[in-house]
Every structure is written in C-alpha cells, then in structure tokens.
Amino acid sequence: MFLFFQKKALGLSISDYSIEIVSLAGSMGKPELSAVKRTILETGIIGKGKILDKEKIKNILINLLKSPNFERDKTNRIVFSMPETQSFVSILEVPLGLKAKGIVEFIKEQINQTLPFSLEDLYVDYKIREREIYLVASPKEVINEYLELFNECNLRSVVIETEFESLSRALIKNKKETALIIDIGAEVTNFGVFDEKGLRLSISNEIAGVKFTQSLEEGLKVPKEEAERVKKECGLNPEKEEGKIFLILQKDVQIGIIWEVRKIEEYFLKKEGKKIDRIILTGGSASLPYLKDYLTYNLEKKVEIGDIWSKIRGAKIKSEELKEGFIFYQASIGAALRGLERNPQESGINLAKKKEL
Known part of the structure; x- marks a missing residue:
C-alpha cells in the first residue's frame, strides 16, 4: 500500500556540454534512486544555457527517457535545474521605511538599474527574507523554449529553479553552517555562499576547465587533446x-579560485560578521587530481568534494554509472529532491510559474 502512494520526481540538468537526468522516489527523508542517465552534447545544441537546436535536444531527451528504468517509473513530473548563465540572482536590502505595498515597485527599479534586459522580457520570482529580498530573473524567451521542449517530450515542468538552489539541496548537510559552494564547470566557475537564510552571495568568473586546458596548450606547446589528457591525469600533483x-x-587556480575565495571571505565577514565554515567543490572540473588538497593547504580550511550520498542514503540503487561520475549528477539529484517535497511549486523560487512584474 505504501509503495502505491510513493511520490516520484525527475530532476534534470542541462549545460552546453551535457545533459543529466535522474529519477527519485519516496520522500525527502527517504529518497530512493531509481534511474540515472547522462549524455555528452555536441557543439551547437545548447549555447550559454540557451537552446540552439530544439529538435536535437528533444530527440536526446526522449531517448534518455526511453531507457528501461525511466519507463518503469512512469512519471513525467520534472524539476529543471536552470543553467546559471541564464538566471540572474540579486540579494536586495530592503530600504528602511519601505512598506509591503512598495516592494514590487522597488524590485522593478532595481531590475531596470542592474539587469541587461527590459522588465517586459523577464520572468521574475522572489522571496522576502527579513530585511532582504532574494530575487531571481530569467529571459522569457529562454524559459518559454525550455517549457515548450518539456511539453513536446510529454514532461510536466513542476519547477524551474537555479542550479545553485539544486546544488545546495543536494550538498549542504547542516543549514546552520555558512557554506561556500564552488561549481567549477567547463567555461565558468560559480561561487555561492549559503547560510540558514539560503543563498546570500553569488558571483562567477571564466577561469574553469576550458581555461585550464588552454593554459596547458600554450605553456606546454601541445595540441588540445594532449593538454586535456595531462590535465586529467596529473592535475595539481607536483x-x-x-x-x-x-x-x-596553479596560476589559474590562484587567480580564479583562491583569490576569489579570499575576497568572498573578507566581504562576507565584513557584511555579515560570519566566517565560511565549509567549502564544497562540485562541477566536472572539481575532480581535477589534487585540486581539493591544494585548496585545503592554501586556504587553510577544509575543502571537500560534494557528497550526494548523505542525502540519498536510503537509495536502493547506486548505479555504477553514478558512482563513477557522481559529481556530474549533483544538480539533477538536488532538483529531483525538490520534486519529492510536499509542495515543490511553492517551496522556493520557481520560474516555471512565469511570473511577471
């Protein structure tokens, strides 16, 4: 009887280079992993988080969903982890004396001053947290294209949230701690600071996996393929x-990660009076050999690779594919976990609601 009432949800993550989808069943307290699938995307299908070739990405997604485990689950409820390149996050301080009825106008003013889009071209969602507003916006064109894609794949988009929201749900164990998640992808490294209120700071730079490879190409004067090979084999092993x-x-890591972390620590300590308790690495380039150890030594702080198994400990299946490349599935697992919540549509930021101001 209990199994009949189990909740099921799909979590989906799409980047310029790959697509990951997972299926979870059960509850937030006891999630069970049913299926995982990942596909590398060829150039020109997704670009900077936007759909460039709808037919190709549609066929890829449909084929992923046809795998036996996904077909067995028979769920079409999906939570999509939106690429950070297409989501704009702001933490706004509420001016003293501003009344509730003036919040929307205040948000409109801030969007017009800070974002490179007109208000009419954006979907917006926000949450008021004491004296600050957590605001997320994304171009309507991008959101609508993804919603159309999901509809054509017979998927019901329950939630569209930022990638950092998904990652924090999968990776942060103690919400009372102040944690810094560093998502080192192919082209961009994203930094997100979280405390008991949620995301408090989000910045990014373009020193990531591709830049590491380019530096090796130039420094060693070798082809790209050889640079990629030695990067993965040697990493930061002296x-x-x-x-x-x-x-x-180490030059790229010093400039792109260590200096950035130190600036974040200094800013957050000055602004909030808090130190960073924990640093969590995620993203494909986070698995660079000896990177974790190098950062731990230079930052004089424990640095860890994100552990998804702490959140899905009750999983019945630990796929070999997931064990070998678990770091790639962290955002999609975090997204699927939201789908198991009692009211996922309203439990956080949700751009699938297509809210306008």
Whole structure:
C-alpha cells in the first residue's frame, strides 16, 4: 500500500556540454534512486544555457527517457535545474521605511538599474527574507523554449529553479553552517555562499576547465587533446611530469579560485560578521587530481568534494554509472529532491510559474 502512494520526481540538468537526468522516489527523508542517465552534447545544441537546436535536444531527451528504468517509473513530473548563465540572482536590502505595498515597485527599479534586459522580457520570482529580498530573473524567451521542449517530450515542468538552489539541496548537510559552494564547470566557475537564510552571495568568473586546458596548450606547446589528457591525469600533483603541469595550473587556480575565495571571505565577514565554515567543490572540473588538497593547504580550511550520498542514503540503487561520475549528477539529484517535497511549486523560487512584474 505504501509503495502505491510513493511520490516520484525527475530532476534534470542541462549545460552546453551535457545533459543529466535522474529519477527519485519516496520522500525527502527517504529518497530512493531509481534511474540515472547522462549524455555528452555536441557543439551547437545548447549555447550559454540557451537552446540552439530544439529538435536535437528533444530527440536526446526522449531517448534518455526511453531507457528501461525511466519507463518503469512512469512519471513525467520534472524539476529543471536552470543553467546559471541564464538566471540572474540579486540579494536586495530592503530600504528602511519601505512598506509591503512598495516592494514590487522597488524590485522593478532595481531590475531596470542592474539587469541587461527590459522588465517586459523577464520572468521574475522572489522571496522576502527579513530585511532582504532574494530575487531571481530569467529571459522569457529562454524559459518559454525550455517549457515548450518539456511539453513536446510529454514532461510536466513542476519547477524551474537555479542550479545553485539544486546544488545546495543536494550538498549542504547542516543549514546552520555558512557554506561556500564552488561549481567549477567547463567555461565558468560559480561561487555561492549559503547560510540558514539560503543563498546570500553569488558571483562567477571564466577561469574553469576550458581555461585550464588552454593554459596547458600554450605553456606546454601541445595540441588540445594532449593538454586535456595531462590535465586529467596529473592535475595539481607536483610530482608528475617534473612539476610542469602543476606550475601552469596553479596560476589559474590562484587567480580564479583562491583569490576569489579570499575576497568572498573578507566581504562576507565584513557584511555579515560570519566566517565560511565549509567549502564544497562540485562541477566536472572539481575532480581535477589534487585540486581539493591544494585548496585545503592554501586556504587553510577544509575543502571537500560534494557528497550526494548523505542525502540519498536510503537509495536502493547506486548505479555504477553514478558512482563513477557522481559529481556530474549533483544538480539533477538536488532538483529531483525538490520534486519529492510536499509542495515543490511553492517551496522556493520557481520560474516555471512565469511570473511577471
């Protein structure tokens, strides 16, 4: 009888380079992993988070959903983890004396001053948290294209949220701690600070996996394929290849990650009076050999690779595919976890509601 009433949800993450989808069943307290699937995308299908070739991405998604485990689950409820490149996040301080009826006008003014889009071209959602407003906006064109894609794949989009929202749900164990999630992707590294209120700070830079490879190409004067190989094999191990790989990569890591983290720590301590308790790495390039150890030593703080198993410990299936590449599925698992909540549509930011101001 209990199994009949189990909730099921799909979590989906799409980047310029890959698509990951997972199926969870059960509850937030005891989620069960039913299926996982990942496909590398060829260039030109997704670009900077936007759909460039709708037919190709539709066929890929339909084929993923045809795999036996997904067909067995027979659920079409999906939570989509939106690419950070197409979501604009702001933490706004509410001016003293501003009354509730003036909130919307205040948000409109801030959007017009800070975002490179007109208000009419954006879907917006926000949450008021004490004396601040957590605001997320995304171009209507982008959201509508994804919603059309899901509809054509017979999927019902329950929620569209930011990738950081999904990652924090999957990776942060103690919400009372102040945690910094560093998402090191192919082209962009995103930094997000979270505390008991949720996301408090979000910034990014373009020093990530592709830049690491380019630096090795130039420094070693080797083809891209060879640079990619030594990056994955040696990483920041100073004993490999006479330390040549280490010396090249550490320059990018110092500028792109370590300096950025120190600025974030200084800013957050000054603004909130809080220190960063925990640093969590995620994203494909976070698995670079010895990166975690190098950051731990230089930042004098424990740095860890995100652990999804702490949130899906009750899972009946731990797929070999997931074990080998678990870091790629963290956003999609976090998205699916929201789908198991009692009221996922209203439990956080949701751009699928297509709210306008």
